[in-house]
Amino acid sequence: MFEDILTAIPLGFFLSFMIGPVFFVLLETSVVKGFRAALSFDVGVIIADIVFILIAYFSSYRLLNAIKDDPALFIFGGLVMLTYGIISLIKHKKPKKNIDPEDPAELAKNNYFTLAVKGFFLNFINIGVLGFWLAIIITIGPQLQLQPSRMLTFFASVILSYFIVDIFKILLAKQLRRYLNPHNILMIKKAISVVLIISGVFLLVQGLFPKERKMVDKALEKLEHRNE
Structure with missing residues (x-):
């Protein structure tokens, strides 16, 4: 068991530092909305x-192999992520001058359940x-x-170590809150929106060009075997 x-x-450590939309949104949530908000978002990600x-x-190997390579699922996921990113980018056009990022009353407006749902679906x-x-x-x-x-034991340990590392990431990102002002908050939100748009386009490309994606996967597998 110990082994x-x-x-x-x-x-778990590797998973926590995988660069993707969830990684950036988690850090953005911590910087802008605080520890509890980021923790709620991360709980949703882990549930997914x-x-x-x-x-x-619990599913059969053949079924899962068919599902995970289905172009329609990549297209659907890409469209959802792309749409979310575009809407978010349009929404954050101008900074809200009357918001103090350190104001507890403003932070209290965070809906932690909504953030958890957001984390779940962004990962799912x-x-x-x-x-x-x-x-x-x-x-x-x-x-x-x-x-x-x-x-x-193995997967519980993976998830737990992943979660613990994420907590440290959230705490480190939270230290940047002292440098926030309405303009910086706007720039962070815009940057995250762009990351989501790029991730959505990447998923769409994988769905629209499945043959090319499989060729890339096979090439990577060959490189891995050569390095072993």
């Missing part, structure tokens, strides 16, 4: 990961996350002899 935990911790793990574990619409967890189960499962207790 399974030690194997899981580096994976747990759902993906359960789907990958990225079908690549399902493919990632499926690959982990296929790779790690045999090493754990597919024993439910060992699988539970």
